[in-house]
Amino acid sequence: MSMGKSILAGDRRALARALTLVESEPRAADEIIAEVYPHTGHGIVVGVTGAPGVGKSTLVDKLAGQFLARGRKVGILAVDPSSPFTGGALLGDRVRMEGRGSEVFMRSLASRGHLGGLARATPRAIQLLQAFGKDLILLETVGAGQSEVDVMGFADTTIVVVVPGLGDDVQAFKAGILEIGDIFVVNKSDRPGADQTMRELRQMLHMGPARTWQPPVLAAQAQQDIGIAEIADAILRHSEVRLSDPEQSARRVQEAERLVRDALADQLVQRVVARSKAEGNWQEVLAAVAERRLDPVRAARALHAEAE
Amino acid sequence: MTATEDREGTRPIRVLIGKPGLDGHDRGAKVVARALRDAGMEVIYTGLHQTPEEIVEAALQEDVDVVGLSILSGAHLTLVPAVVDLLRLQHMDDVKVVVGGIIPEEDAEALRKLGVRAVFGPGTETDEIVRFTRECVKRA
Ligand SMILES: Nc1nc2c(ncn2[C@@H]2O[C@H](COP(=O)(O)OP(=O)(O)OP(=O)(O)O)[C@@H](O)[C@H]2O)c(=O)[nH]1
Ligand SMILES: [Mg+2]
Numbered sequence: 001m002s003m004g005k006s007i008l009a010g011d012r013r014a015l016a017r018a019l020t021l022v023e024s025e026p027r028a029a030d031e032i033i034a035e036v037y038p039h040t041g042h043g044i045v046v047g048v049t050g051a052p053g054v055g056k057s058t059l060v061d062k063l064a065g066q067f068l069a070r071g072r073k074v075g076i077l078a079v080d081p082s083s084p085f086t087g088g089a090l091l092g093d094r095v096r097m098e099g100r101g102s103e104v105f106m107r108s109l110a111s112r113g114h115l116g117g118l119a120r121a122t123p124r125a126i127q128l129l130q131a132f133g134k135d136l137i138l139l140e141t142v143g144a145g146q147s148e149v150d151v152m153g154f155a156d157t158t159i160v161v162v163v164p165g166l167g168d169d170v171q172a173f174k175a176g177i178l179e180i181g182d183i184f185v186v187n188k189s190d191r192p193g194a195d196q197t198m199r200e201l202r203q204m205l206h207m208g209p210a211r212t213w214q215p216p217v218l219a220a221q222a223q224q225d226i227g228i229a230e231i232a233d234a235i236l237r238h239s240e241v242r243l244s245d246p247e248q249s250a251r252r253v254q255e256a257e258r259l260v261r262d263a264l265a266d267q268l269v270q271r272v273v274a275r276s277k278a279e280g281n282w283q284e285v286l287a288a289v290a291e292r293r294l295d296p297v298r299a300a301r302a303l304h305a306e307a308e
Numbered sequence: 309m310t311a312t313e314d315r316e317g318t319r320p321i322r323v324l325i326g327k328p329g330l331d332g333h334d335r336g337a338k339v340v341a342r343a344l345r346d347a348g349m350e351v352i353y354t355g356l357h358q359t360p361e362e363i364v365e366a367a368l369q370e371d372v373d374v375v376g377l378s379i380l381s382g383a384h385l386t387l388v389p390a391v392v393d394l395l396r397l398q399h400m401d402d403v404k405v406v407v408g409g410i411i412p413e414e415d416a417e418a419l420r421k422l423g424v425r426a427v428f429g430p431g432t433e434t435d436e437i438v439r440f441t442r443e444c445v446k447r448a
Contacts, residue, residue: 012368012369013368013398013400014400016368016369016370016371017371019371020322022373023319024318024319024320025319069424082350083345083346086345086346086348087320087346087348088320088344088345088346088347088349088350088351089320089345089348089350089351090341090342090351090353091351091352091353091370092353094352094353094354094355094366095353095354095355096355099358099359099361099365100362101362101365102365105369105370105386106366107369107370108350108352108370110320110350143377194428
């Protein structure tokens with residue numbers, strides 16, 4: 001059986017191996033993706049983002065339990081940063097996960113130099129989990145604080161997690177985090193200052209433009225499993241609003257455009273570089289650019305023309 | 309997502325570090341995890357008090373090359389065979405198992421007979437663990 005078929009048939013080992021391929025050998029994964037793609041795109045992808053240590057993994061774990069109990073098939077992707085120096089990564093999000101056996105499929109992804117709080121393989125990893133049958137995918141970003149806007153592009157619903165006692169976190173709110181959240185969670189609300197943080201957040205959200213979906217601000221104590229059902233409800237409500245939004249199909253097309261553009265860029269680069277390497281002038285061109293005899297744009301144009 | 313990122317195949321070694329059993333000391337496990345990361349590996353750390361079932365399920369989902377078990381409780385002769393058996397049951401015989409902890413030599417010998425690739429005592433240099441991990445993945 002092909003790997004794609006095995007995944008569609010629910011083979012966990014095949015899924016795990018295919019995830020490795022989309023991470024490490026994308027070209028080898030092309031065929032698997034081609035095979036499973038018609039069986040993707042359903043369900044809900046929930047992005048969970050926020051500064052380091054705010055409780056994203058703990059929340060993801062509790063949401064997984066909550067959605068399992070509601071009969072959903074849950075997958076988890078958790079991204080942690082790779083070291084820019086060694087390429088290594090410590091993937092620690094599993095520490096917060098309760099043992100749920102094989103019911104929940106969780107994969108830790110290293111960012112591998114990709115910016116924006118996610119891994120480059122994220123869209124394909126989501127597709128593989130969906131093909132496997134998962135209809136609720138929780139996607140935890142790198143805890144960075146403000147640059148993880150990428151998550152918006154891949155998630156149907158984005159949860160921004162903050163903790164009380166921010167005070168100067170107004171700064172973080174200014175840095176764009178307000179725009180990306182569909183749901184705001186003030187986690188660790190067992191700590192002092194939660195009410196104030198919720199008030200401040202609500203105020204700031206109200207200052208923004210009126211939207212069809214007004215992002216709720218919810219209190220939670222993820223570690224104690226408090227407030228989780230309300231967050232799950234909000235996710236489902238947001239999903240309904242999203243699906244009844246007339247702009248939904250336009251958004252799907254936008255997403256498709258992004259995927260096609262990415263694939264196109266990949267293929268073009270691959271073809272042009274391969275051609276130049278075959279011609280034997282790749283290193284020469286790089287040296288010329290390094291020594292400032294040639295600028296990168298003209299170099300690319302020449303290589304491109306050569307490969308036509 | 310930009311096209312400039314390299315798409316060539318590079319597969320870092322993936323290692324799962326698990327602590328089966330009841331002992332609550334994970335300093336050693338964390339030191340090893342960090343050393344492996346600093347050597348360019350992707351290390352999945354699962355935390356304390358894992359059952360053999362949980363460790364093997366995590367190893368399956370994470371598609372790791374190596375499972376490192378840190379055991380200080382003295383229960384290595386039950387925990388390690390349990391992990392090895394479960395791996396075999398999942399057809400994951402290709403995953404290498406290494407063990408760290410306070411393990412008497414005769415027990416270490418018994419574990420190696422089960423297929424454990426290496427048993428590292430408390431004094432083992434992390435460099436040695438890194439070197440061995442690289443070697444045993446390469447040999448596969
Ligand atoms: N007091 C309190 N602590 C919590 C709560 N939720 C999580 N924590 C703790 O916060 C710490 C960090 O939790 P994680 O879930 O690992 O946070 P994270 O955002 O995933 O962290 P990174 O992935 O490292 O960015 C852990 O010690 C949790 O036990 C809560 O509601 N109240
Ligand atoms: Mg986390």
